[in-house]
Amino acid sequence: MKKKSRYADDFILVLMLGPALLWFVFFFLVPLAIIVFYSFCERGTYGGIVYRFTLRNYVEAFDALYLNAFVRSVRIAFLNTFLCLIIGYPVAYYISTKPPRIKNSLILLVIVPFWTNFLVRTYSWMIILRTEGLVNSLLLGLNILRNPLNLLFSEKAVVIGLVYGYLPFMILPIYASIEKVDFLLLDAAKDLGANSMQVFAKIMLPLTLPGIIAGSILVLIPSLGAFITPDLLGGAKNLMIGNVIKDQFLAARNWPFGSAIAIILMVIVVLLLKLYLGINKENE
Amino acid sequence: MGQIDLEVRNLKKYFGSVCAVNDVSLQICNGEFFSILGPSGCGKTTLLRIIAGLLPPDKGSVYLRGRCIDSVPAYRRDINTVFQNYALFPHMTVFDNIAFGLSVKKLQKKEIREKVLSAIDLVELEGLENRKPKQLSGGQQQRVALARALVNQPSVLLLDEPLGALDVKLRQLMQDELKKLQKKLRTTFIYVTHDQEEAISMSDRIAIMKDGRIEQVGTPIEIYSRPKTKFIAGFIGDANFFEGKPAFVNDSTICLRIDNQYAIKAFSRNQLDISTKVIIMVRPEKIRILPSFQTLDLKDNNEINIVNGQIEDVLYLGNMIEYIVRISSKTRVIVFEQNYSDQSIYKKGARIVAFWKAKDSVLLSE
Numbered sequence: 001m002k003k004k005s006r007y008a009d010d011f012i013l014v015l016m017l018g019p020a021l022l023w024f025v026f027f028f029l030v031p032l033a034i035i036v037f038y039s040f041c042e043r044g045t046y047g048g049i050v051y052r053f054t055l056r057n058y059v060e061a062f063d064a065l066y067l068n069a070f071v072r073s074v075r076i077a078f079l080n081t082f083l084c085l086i087i088g089y090p091v092a093y094y095i096s097t098k099p100p101r102i103k104n105s106l107i108l109l110v111i112v113p114f115w116t117n118f119l120v121r122t123y124s125w126m127i128i129l130r131t132e133g134l135v136n137s138l139l140l141g142l143n144i145l146r147n148p149l150n151l152l153f154s155e156k157a158v159v160i161g162l163v164y165g166y167l168p169f170m171i172l173p174i175y176a177s178i179e180k181v182d183f184l185l186l187d188a189a190k191d192l193g194a195n196s197m198q199v200f201a202k203i204m205l206p207l208t209l210p211g212i213i214a215g216s217i218l219v220l221i222p223s224l225g226a227f228i229t230p231d232l233l234g235g236a237k238n239l240m241i242g243n244v245i246k247d248q249f250l251a252a253r254n255w256p257f258g259s260a261i262a263i264i265l266m267v268i269v270v271l272l273l274k275l276y277l278g279i280n281k282e283n284e
Numbered sequence: 285m286g287q288i289d290l291e292v293r294n295l296k297k298y299f300g301s302v303c304a305v306n307d308v309s310l311q312i313c314n315g316e317f318f319s320i321l322g323p324s325g326c327g328k329t330t331l332l333r334i335i336a337g338l339l340p341p342d343k344g345s346v347y348l349r350g351r352c353i354d355s356v357p358a359y360r361r362d363i364n365t366v367f368q369n370y371a372l373f374p375h376m377t378v379f380d381n382i383a384f385g386l387s388v389k390k391l392q393k394k395e396i397r398e399k400v401l402s403a404i405d406l407v408e409l410e411g412l413e414n415r416k417p418k419q420l421s422g423g424q425q426q427r428v429a430l431a432r433a434l435v436n437q438p439s440v441l442l443l444d445e446p447l448g449a450l451d452v453k454l455r456q457l458m459q460d461e462l463k464k465l466q467k468k469l470r471t472t473f474i475y476v477t478h479d480q481e482e483a484i485s486m487s488d489r490i491a492i493m494k495d496g497r498i499e500q501v502g503t504p505i506e507i508y509s510r511p512k513t514k515f516i517a518g519f520i521g522d523a524n525f526f527e528g529k530p531a532f533v534n535d536s537t538i539c540l541r542i543d544n545q546y547a548i549k550a551f552s553r554n555q556l557d558i559s560t561k562v563i564i565m566v567r568p569e570k571i572r573i574l575p576s577f578q579t580l581d582l583k584d585n586n587e588i589n590i591v592n593g594q595i596e597d598v599l600y601l602g603n604m605i606e607y608i609v610r611i612s613s614k615t616r617v618i619v620f621e622q623n624y625s626d627q628s629i630y631k632k633g634a635r636i637v638a639f640w641k642a643k644d645s646v647l648l649s650e
């Protein structure tokens with residue numbers, strides 16, 4: 001009797017998970033398998049794929065040129081995540097201390113940029129950052145600077161563009177976790193003798209850690225593979241790994257090599273995630 | 285009484301146009317169990333938050349052992365609070381919750397451990413040190429909140445309806461334990477509650493609060509037997525009220541006519557004006573019922589108020605009987621009688637005589 005009802009439960013479970021499962025298989029696992037497969041193939045003379053097994057793509061990926069791109073991507077992605085965190089946390093905190101009506105409008109303001117195409121917004125950063133752009137005109141006009149800064153087409157510009165683009169992904173999850181914190185707990189900590197620093201370190205930070213983790217992952221992973229921002233704001237010299245992959249698929253028409261690099265990037269992401277979650281587990 | 289531990293003078297706090305605390309002054313003695321009793325929303329929590337330093341008052345000052353502490357931030361005040369819904373830190377174990385106050389003061393690990401363990405012992409939470417607050421029952425959470433505050437050995441402990449969330453049985457148990465604990469530690473307790481029985485049974489003194497104001501401060505006996513206002517009389521226990529202009533006044537006695545049928549006597553310490561409206565209050569348990577006048581011994585009838593009536597309703601409360609007695613077309617009184625024997629309970633509709641001593645008529649102001 002009991003067994004039968006368990007089978008029925010399983011059946012309902014499969015029915016309910018079915019659509020998601022199909023989606024996962026056809027739009028994630030199958031493409032992934034194709035990419036893995038390609039990465040072990042040879043490149044045809046005119047950009048096609050020759051179905052012959054080789055490890056050359058992976059060996060080539062460890063060329064200094066590409067290694068540099070990997071290292072630079074990881075560095076920029078971490079810097080971006082860190083900057084988003086230290087800018088986003090105070091913003092999220094500030095919003096959560098406001099009365100409900102103001103809160104909602106402020107959150108709306110955080111989301112509003114998404115209503116415009118990301119490419120367009122990145123182009124507007126070019127206008128802001130270029131030599132005759134808004135920043136330089138302002139600094140020169142106020143006599144703060146003699147000569148204009150070379151902002152555009154530098155790593156700085158890429159980081160500025162990435163922070164701008166990914167900040168909402170940091171603010172929203174942190175805001176959500178701050179909203180869940182009972183502010184009475186902060187009073188209780190103060191009452192027990194904790195100064196503001198201790199209240200933050202011992203109560204606020206641990207209680208909002210889930211939001212910090214979620215936000216960091218949401219920012220770190222896409223910024224590792226970013227290619228639009230470094231393309232437009234970084235110029236050719238600041239290649240991130242995303243640009244390499246894009247160029248291999250589109251310009252160089254070397255799909256097997258592009259696939260190999262994409263797989264390596266994925267492995268790096270998975271390793272970083274494991275490391276990150278491991279560290280946070282220990283902190284708990 | 286002992287020396288004054290905590291004093292507040294003329295405290296005022298507005299939230300927008302609402303005056304949550306209105307000109308409150310109190311003096312609380314060392315080692316006293318002092319209760320603040322009042323209905324929901326009267327400003328009790330706000331007053332405690334001001335004393336704890338968590339909320340700046342708009343006016344007035346707080347003194348701890350004679351020293352003004354208005355400029356001392358909450359985290360440096362030698363005052364701890366048990367919050368209304370405990371406010372335990374959900375990400376910490378019971379041990380870490382209790383150790384919090386000591387660890388932010390950077391005490392030695394060993395010393396913290398000793399103190400926390402003895403606090404755990406004090407509130408009988410042994411074996412639960414490593415649980416998170418979510419894994420505890422309401423009563424256990426309450427004990428953790430208590431231990432977390434007490435472990436710091438504050439001069440004054442503020443308790444904001446600490447038993448409000450517990451069921452009746454557990455509440456009575458905790459009342460006894462709290463009272464014992466307070467006797468043992470001799471810490472000054474400021475205990476906020478809206479439960480009048482709790483306040484009466486536990487406190488050395490009670491302050492009655494209404495709409496942000498303190499209406500009366502006194503021992504439980506004073507508050508119960510000599511309430512100053514109708515609000516207090518009705519809030520603490522049950523009460524019968526008779527209102528009107530007095531028919532007769534002299535130095536010590538006042539007489540009130542009710543429904544042109546009876547004259548009710550009360551004693552007054554100060555001279556009253558015949559034209560001012562008065563309220564006389566009689567506690568239901570002070571009124572006695574007899575079947576007829578004949579059974580009443582009238583040798584000192586000057587000192588007694590007598591009314592005729594008919595039993596309108598009888599409520600059997602087990603140890604007590606509550607009678608609703610109609611004494612005139614407009615007026616009814618409540619009478620509590622000890623349940624001496626189940627056979628002697630008056631029936632509905634029975635005609636009776638009710639009487640009480642004139643000194644049990646309490647004169648109130650509006």
Ligand SMILES: Nc1ncnc2c1ncn2[C@@H]1O[C@H](COP(=O)(O)OP(=O)(O)OP(=O)(O)O)[C@@H](O)[C@H]1O
Nearest residue numbers: 299302304322323324325326327328329330331478
């Ligand atoms: N932060 C606040 N902002 C606005 N009004 C407030 C605030 N805190 C309290 N009040 C108001 O002040 C008054 C007193 O509130 P308080 O919390 O002190 O009451 P209380 O006596 O503790 O009530 P309870 O027994 O329900 O806990 C209430 O009218 C309440 O609405």
Ligand SMILES: [Mg+2]
Nearest residue numbers: 328329368444
């Ligand atoms: Mg309250």
